[in-house]
Every structure is written in structure tokens, then in C-alpha cells.
Amino acid sequence: MSASPQSRTTSDLDLEAYNARVFSAVLKTTQAASKLASQDLTYHKRAAPDVTGAIERCSKRLLGLTNVLLKAVGGKEDLTSVDELVEKWSTIGEVNDTLFEKTDTYLDMLTNRKSELAPSTTPTQSLKRKRGKLDSAMANANIARPQLNFQTQADNYNTSPFRPLLTKKPNAMISLEESLKMEYPKDSGQPYYRNPYQYEIENAKFPKSMKKPSKPVEPMTFENTAANWIDTPEKLRTMLKSLKNETEIAVDLEHHDNRSYIGFVCLMQISTRSQDYLVDTLVLRSELEELNDVFTDPRIIKVFHGANSDIIWLQRDFGLYVVGLFDTYHAAKVLNLEGKSLGYLLDIFCSFKASKEYQLADWRIRPLPQPMLDYARSDTHYLLNIYDKLRNRLLASGADKLESVLSSSRKECKQRYERLPYDHEHGLSFGGWKMLSEKWAVTEEMMPMLKAITQWRDFMARKYDDSVNYVLPNRAIFGILKSKPVNVPGMIGIIGKNISEAVRENVDELLKIIVQNDPGVTRVDSVREIISGRVNESDTEQIVDQKPASVDTKESEEIARKRTALAEELFSAPSDVMTAKSQFWGSIFGDNQRQPAEYVQHEV
Missing domain, CATH: 3.30.420.10 (Ribonuclease H-like superfamily/Ribonuclease H)
Structure with missing residues (x-):
């Protein structure tokens, strides 16, 4: 229940203003991250090598902020690399959940003073x-x-009506x-x-x-x-x-x-x-x-x-x-x-x-x-x-x-337990493609690969009697959609060291799904080599690093120069020199306002 205007204190108003500012910053950060993720960063980095340096500097800064957060809740050791951050991402998520839980508890305690609930007088x-x-x-x-x-024993493939055990x-x-x-x-x-x-x-x-x-x-x-x-x-x-x-x-x-x-x-x-x-x-x-x-x-x-x-x-x-x-x-x-x-x-x-x-x-x-x-x-x-x-x-x-x-x-x-088949058509199963596609704003081009991977993951989870997220975490699926690894080292780089038995023993199947659903791969011979693990480094680069044939050398260099400048602007430049009406920033933030400057000023 919100307080009446007469009862609202200065601290209440200050808190509301601060909440609005933080929420705005978080919202813009999330929107920017989502839209940046939809860009072909692999191509951008190769077309404009300076972009790689800018991203690395940003990564180090975010890694430092993460370490500050972990130390604030009792962490003993620093994360030393982004790979380690990805590997321990679920643990860091639990830290965030704990902080939110504590925040909720303290807010309950604060607002309780104004409610009819009287705390017990017995010692805590x-x-x-x-x-x-x-x-x-x-x-x-x-x-x-x-x-x-x-x-x-559980029969994970059985989707017939569940007969009560009575x-x-x-x-x-x-x-x-x-x-x-x-x-x-x-x-x-x-x-x-x-x-x-x-x-x-x-x-x-x-x-x-x-x-x-x-x-x-x-x-x-x-x-x-x-x-x-x-x-x-x-x-x-x-x-x-x-x-x-x-x-x-x-x-x-x-x-x-x-x-x-x-x-x-x-x-x-x-x-x-x-x-x-x-x-x-x-x-x-x-x-x-x-x-x-x-x-x-x-x-x-x-x-x-x-x-x-x-x-x-x-x-x-x-x-x-x-x-x-x-x-x-x-x-x-x-x-x-x-x-x-x-x-x-x-x-x-x-x-x-x-x-x-x-x-x-x-x-x-x-x-x-x-x-x-x-x-x-x-x-x-x-x-x-x-x-x-x-x-x-x-x-x-x-x-x-x-x-x-x-x-x-x-x-x-009166609820009933029922066994559920995997819903490939609508993607509504637990761990299905529907929620993931909405969460990540997956493009139409990516959808066949997402559907195939989630269906494969569900099958493997049933086979190995593991949860779908243990077999292949959602973050790994997102990494696969973006990077499209075509060999085992590339897959390890995305998933990290904690690879499930299901993926380890069936990685060829997963790589085959990626290759079959990647429109950029057209060389059948190379596809066969990739799946069997016999592709050499030069062949891999031939497939992964394809560039648009319509872009000539001069135009490519000009694009690279502009992208480098924009990357430097995002990661290094002061907020007062941010490009106001850049087409690039408009595509990231969704309009032509000075949102990038606001984003930098309110970054959390």
C-alpha cells in the first residue's frame, strides 16, 4: 500500500527518485546489451581489429566490478578472466539472488514499522x-x-498418462x-x-x-x-x-x-x-x-x-x-x-x-x-x-x-502429476525454444538452430537422466547461436570446463546440428570434415570467416574505420562527446535521442 501524500517523507521521495534513476539505467543497459549481442561481433572484430582491444578493456572493467561485488558479499578470491566468469556464472547468479533476497527482507523490516504487523518482542x-x-x-x-x-526406475521417455501409485x-x-x-x-x-x-x-x-x-x-x-x-x-x-x-x-x-x-x-x-x-x-x-x-x-x-x-x-x-x-x-x-x-x-x-x-x-x-x-x-x-x-x-x-x-x-x-512430452512445435516445454527466443530476441535466421539444439538437449537429458540445464546451460546455447563453433575446441571455449557427459560423448551430433542449420556453410566436403573432427585450421577459417562478397576493399576499410571510432566512443569517450544521431547508436538504443550519453552517466 502506498503512503498518502501527507505521510510521504523527504526520504521516501529521495528513494523513489533514486529507484527511478537506477531502474532507467538498468533498463537501458539491458537493452543495449541485448542489441549489441544481436550484432555479428566476430565479423566486426575481424573487420576492425581495434574493436577487439576496446571490447577487452570493457571486459576487464566489468570483471573488476564483478570482483568488487563478490568481495562485498564475502568472496575470497578474484576472478582472473572472462572465461572463469562464464564458468562460474551460475554461482554469481546465486550471489545476486541472495542480495535481492536480503534487500527484500530489509525492505519488509523497514515498511513493517508503518504497518499493522507488530514485531515480536522476544529476542531474535x-x-x-x-x-x-x-x-x-x-x-x-x-x-x-x-x-x-x-x-x-524412472522412464524419462514414457509420456503416457500417469497412473497414480496408490x-x-x-x-x-x-x-x-x-x-x-x-x-x-x-x-x-x-x-x-x-x-x-x-x-x-x-x-x-x-x-x-x-x-x-x-x-x-x-x-x-x-x-x-x-x-x-x-x-x-x-x-x-x-x-x-x-x-x-x-x-x-x-x-x-x-x-x-x-x-x-x-x-x-x-x-x-x-x-x-x-x-x-x-x-x-x-x-x-x-x-x-x-x-x-x-x-x-x-x-x-x-x-x-x-x-x-x-x-x-x-x-x-x-x-x-x-x-x-x-x-x-x-x-x-x-x-x-x-x-x-x-x-x-x-x-x-x-x-x-x-x-x-x-x-x-x-x-x-x-x-x-x-x-x-x-x-x-x-x-x-x-x-x-x-x-x-x-x-x-x-x-x-x-x-x-x-x-x-x-x-x-x-x-x-487437486492438482495432478502428469508426464509431459517435449513440445517441439510450440516450444512451450521446460527448457523449450519459445522462452529462449523471446528472452534473447532471436532472429528468424537463428530459429532453426535454436529449435534443433533445444530438442537435442531435451532428448539427451532424458537419455542421461539429467536436467536440461545440466546437459547444456541456456547461456551455452546462446553462445553457440552467436559463435557457431564448428569444432571441439570452439565448443569447449563456449561451454567452459564443466562439460556434461551428454555433450562430451555426443559432441559430433551437436556440431552436426550447428553445421546443418548455419546458412553460411555451403561446402559439403568441409562440413563432413568438420563433423568428423578432421578439419584443419585453414579450412575452419574458410568457413567461419566468410565476408560479404559485395563489399570491396576500400569500402571494407571505411566500414572498419567507422566501427573502430564508434567502439572507442562507446567504451572510452566521455559522455559529452557521444554521437547524438549516429545510425549505429540509433540501432542499439532504438531512437535518435542522446540516450548513449545518459547510459554512460547512469551506468551501474
């Missing part, structure tokens, strides 16, 4: 974090694939047999099995106690609460017996989807008012259907935060369904709280600072280090207390507020 808690060896081990561990030990149906209102009938859409769409608990989700009644306000139950201190590691069928049965006596439980999952095509759940956290359970879902995968005794019992409220993906993963991996869900994300949304994340709710309601250090950790690690165990446990340990406080606020705001949250929660529970 936080998990002690152990750095160093753990982080290094997490980043470099060569972990054996746990999915190889699953009783049922072998029995506790807490049923209609029988399992009736629930597993195939549905045939009237619009001639693909047939599917409906959610076997759809009727129960829609018709089961929540406990009457939920609709009465009550005093929130304070959570036990983190240190004094039992942390139970569940990794045997006997321990699972003991936990299940205890859970059946509860009126509400908190649930969360930790998922892995980098070295797996469809992904799998590695850990399940369940908390009661007095116990925290950590269930090793890697070893108990085939046993966990037993939890339907609790998960589908409407008398026991299941509290999740942001359960959208969790509901799908539970169905896919364990045949688990949820009846009686209360999603604290939807509660925060209905109450119009200034923050919706679990971290925000933990901070506001429990004075607990949630660590994001292990949010992207590899949860396949066994045994899990203590800091990761603590991190996982904290996600559910306080959630029932948050549920108590949110439910009271919803009831105080009107009965319709609570019903809205329960309706959204039911809708989440």
Missing part, C-alpha cells in the same frame, strides 16, 4: 552457520546417483477402484487419470476447532526439541503412530532436480508441537505410501508453506495425497501481508532469521551435515505457531477470509 533467534569445509564439500562432491537404487486408499469416501478410472476430455485432449482423492478433497470437512480463535501455542526452543532421523521402516511406523494422535502437523520437502530429468524428493520434514522428524526419502521411497493414513485424514490439518510443487512431488514419488491442507502462503496473501515468503513470516511472527545458505544445497548428500539438518528442521519447527497466528488474524478479519485460504488450499491439493 538464528541458526549458527558453519562455513568453510562444508561449502567446499557441497560444491565439489561427486555424489553417486541415488536414483539408481530406487526400486522403480495400492490402497485410507480415509476413502469412494473406493480406490472407482477413483482410478481414466478420464477422456470432450475437447479430444489427452486422456488422464483423475486425482484419486479429488472427491475427498472437495467434500471432507475441516475440524470445527479450526474456525474458532485460540491462543497460539508457543514453539519449543529449537535446541530443546527432539530431532528424529527416520531412515528405517521401523522408525517410520513409530513416527506414523505418533502422528495419528496429532490435530495438526507441519510438512516441507527438499527436492533435487539437477542430476535428474524429472527430479526426486531427498528429504521430508514433519513437525508436531513437540517433535521434529527428518525422513530420509531416498532410502524409504517405497515405504512412504503408509503416510496417507495421516496425510489424507481431514481431522489432522497439514500445514505447508507454498505447497504447489510439494503436492505434485508427493504424488509422483510416493503416491501421497493431501486432504485438509492449510497453506500459510495463501494466508499471507489473503491478509495482504507485506511479505509472503516463509523467511518473512518466521521473522515477523517468531523473530527467527532463516538462513538461505543451504536453499540450493545438494540434498542427496549422506550423511547430511549438521548445519543442513538444522536448516531443514527450521522450515517446519515454527510453522505451526505461524499457522496459529495467521488463523486468528483470518478469523478476526471475517469468516470469508479463512474460507478463501481453505479454497485455495483445496485447489492446490
Whole structure:
């Protein structure tokens, strides 16, 4: 909610002005980078050698700025080259995400002073974090694939309708047999099995106690609460017996989807008012259907935060369904709280600072280090207390507020997991060409190559049981589209040292796709040599360095001179001497205004 004109302070206005200035600078920087990327820089550098020097100077400057940013968040070593920057780009992206998360948290704290949310008066808690060896081990561990030990192996090529894994149906209102009938859409769409608990989700009644306000139950201190590691069928049965006596439980999952095509759940956290359970879902995968005794019992409220993906993963991996869900994300949304994340709710309601250090950790690690165990446990340990406080606020705001949250929660529970084929025609699959083409403003000439590479990547990801981004990152696809490498060294130069097994073993196929979809390659003999890896350096230059035949030597030299001058102007000249109406700058910035000068002045 924006402040009224009377309540807006000078600092508010200063902040808005600064935000507008920064946003304008970022927008222009992004636009310029995107349009520069669409130019044939390889040709420009060869036609005007001085351009190479200008780009190298700019690269060094950006590398320096990146090192300053990394040092500001605790980085120990400088990046020494652009290649190293590209290789570690995903890690640097995580740094950016962390900075944005912290910014969001601090803004929540700032604006909270003006809202109805009163921070708790209890001392702020936080998990002690152990750095160093753990982080290094997490980043470099060569972990054996746990999915190889699953009783049922994933069939990544199977795109038939997913039949629910249920072998029995506790807490049923209609029988399992009736629930597993195939549905045939009237619009001639693909047939599917409906959610076997759809009727129960829609018709089961929540406990009457939920609709009465009550005093929130304070959570036990983190240190004094039992942390139970569940990794045997006997321990699972003991936990299940205890859970059946509860009126509400908190649930969360930790998922892995980098070295797996469809992904799998590695850990399940369940908390009661007095116990925290950590269930090793890697070893108990085939046993966990037993939890339907609790998960589908409407008398026991299941509290999740942001359960959208969790509901799908539970169905896919364990045949688990949820009846009686209360999603604290939807509660925060209905109450119009200034923050919706679990971290925000933990901070506001429990004075607990949630660590994001292990949010992207590899949860396949066994045994899990203590800091990761603590991190996982904290996600559910306080959630029932948050549920108590949110439910009271919803009831105080009107009965319709609570019903809205329960309706959204039911809708989440009714989701169905389905296997999806690769959508080559429309490019709408995860990792498909549609999003990438829009993100990069891919030219019509590049589209056949983009479509072919993304389809090849999806096939390889299914074959090797890896994520599409592990097989070939999006940034690598973009580099391939721009540079069109025709040999293995060129491909390594784009992808970097961390080449996936799928690319390493099938690089000839990928090179063949590039050659077949590059209009500039017309020599069939050379194409064959390139694919087989027998092309020599001069032949490669003959193909890659083709220049327009219509440009004579004098005209080429004049073009080179102008491009060199414009490159120097972009990277070196003061803003007050930038060319105002240059055709080159107009093509980059989209109009004939003095935007280049503004861009330099506001560069961030």
C-alpha cells in the first residue's frame, strides 16, 4: 500500500527518485546489451581489429566490478578472466539472488514499522552457520546417483498418462477402484487419470476447532526439541503412530532436480508441537505410501508453506495425497501481508532469521551435515505457531477470509502429476525454444538452430537422466547461436570446463546440428570434415570467416574505420562527446535521442 501524500517523507521521495534513476539505467543497459549481442561481433572484430582491444578493456572493467561485488558479499578470491566468469556464472547468479533476497527482507523490516504487523518482542533467534569445509564439500562432491537404487526406475521417455501409485486408499469416501478410472476430455485432449482423492478433497470437512480463535501455542526452543532421523521402516511406523494422535502437523520437502530429468524428493520434514522428524526419502521411497493414513485424514490439518510443487512431488514419488491442507502462503496473501515468503513470516511472527545458505544445497548428500539438518528442521519447527497466528488474524478479519485460504488450499491439493512430452512445435516445454527466443530476441535466421539444439538437449537429458540445464546451460546455447563453433575446441571455449557427459560423448551430433542449420556453410566436403573432427585450421577459417562478397576493399576499410571510432566512443569517450544521431547508436538504443550519453552517466 502506498503512503498518502501527507505521510510521504523527504526520504521516501529521495528513494523513489533514486529507484527511478537506477531502474532507467538498468533498463537501458539491458537493452543495449541485448542489441549489441544481436550484432555479428566476430565479423566486426575481424573487420576492425581495434574493436577487439576496446571490447577487452570493457571486459576487464566489468570483471573488476564483478570482483568488487563478490568481495562485498564475502568472496575470497578474484576472478582472473572472462572465461572463469562464464564458468562460474551460475554461482554469481546465486550471489545476486541472495542480495535481492536480503534487500527484500530489509525492505519488509523497514515498511513493517508503518504497518499493522507488530514485531515480536522476544529476542531474535538464528541458526549458527558453519562455513568453510562444508561449502567446499557441497560444491565439489561427486555424489553417486541415488536414483539408481530406487526400486522403480524412472522412464524419462514414457509420456503416457500417469497412473497414480496408490495400492490402497485410507480415509476413502469412494473406493480406490472407482477413483482410478481414466478420464477422456470432450475437447479430444489427452486422456488422464483423475486425482484419486479429488472427491475427498472437495467434500471432507475441516475440524470445527479450526474456525474458532485460540491462543497460539508457543514453539519449543529449537535446541530443546527432539530431532528424529527416520531412515528405517521401523522408525517410520513409530513416527506414523505418533502422528495419528496429532490435530495438526507441519510438512516441507527438499527436492533435487539437477542430476535428474524429472527430479526426486531427498528429504521430508514433519513437525508436531513437540517433535521434529527428518525422513530420509531416498532410502524409504517405497515405504512412504503408509503416510496417507495421516496425510489424507481431514481431522489432522497439514500445514505447508507454498505447497504447489510439494503436492505434485508427493504424488509422483510416493503416491501421497493431501486432504485438509492449510497453506500459510495463501494466508499471507489473503491478509495482504507485506511479505509472503516463509523467511518473512518466521521473522515477523517468531523473530527467527532463516538462513538461505543451504536453499540450493545438494540434498542427496549422506550423511547430511549438521548445519543442513538444522536448516531443514527450521522450515517446519515454527510453522505451526505461524499457522496459529495467521488463523486468528483470518478469523478476526471475517469468516470469508479463512474460507478463501481453505479454497485455495483445496485447489492446490487437486492438482495432478502428469508426464509431459517435449513440445517441439510450440516450444512451450521446460527448457523449450519459445522462452529462449523471446528472452534473447532471436532472429528468424537463428530459429532453426535454436529449435534443433533445444530438442537435442531435451532428448539427451532424458537419455542421461539429467536436467536440461545440466546437459547444456541456456547461456551455452546462446553462445553457440552467436559463435557457431564448428569444432571441439570452439565448443569447449563456449561451454567452459564443466562439460556434461551428454555433450562430451555426443559432441559430433551437436556440431552436426550447428553445421546443418548455419546458412553460411555451403561446402559439403568441409562440413563432413568438420563433423568428423578432421578439419584443419585453414579450412575452419574458410568457413567461419566468410565476408560479404559485395563489399570491396576500400569500402571494407571505411566500414572498419567507422566501427573502430564508434567502439572507442562507446567504451572510452566521455559522455559529452557521444554521437547524438549516429545510425549505429540509433540501432542499439532504438531512437535518435542522446540516450548513449545518459547510459554512460547512469551506468551501474
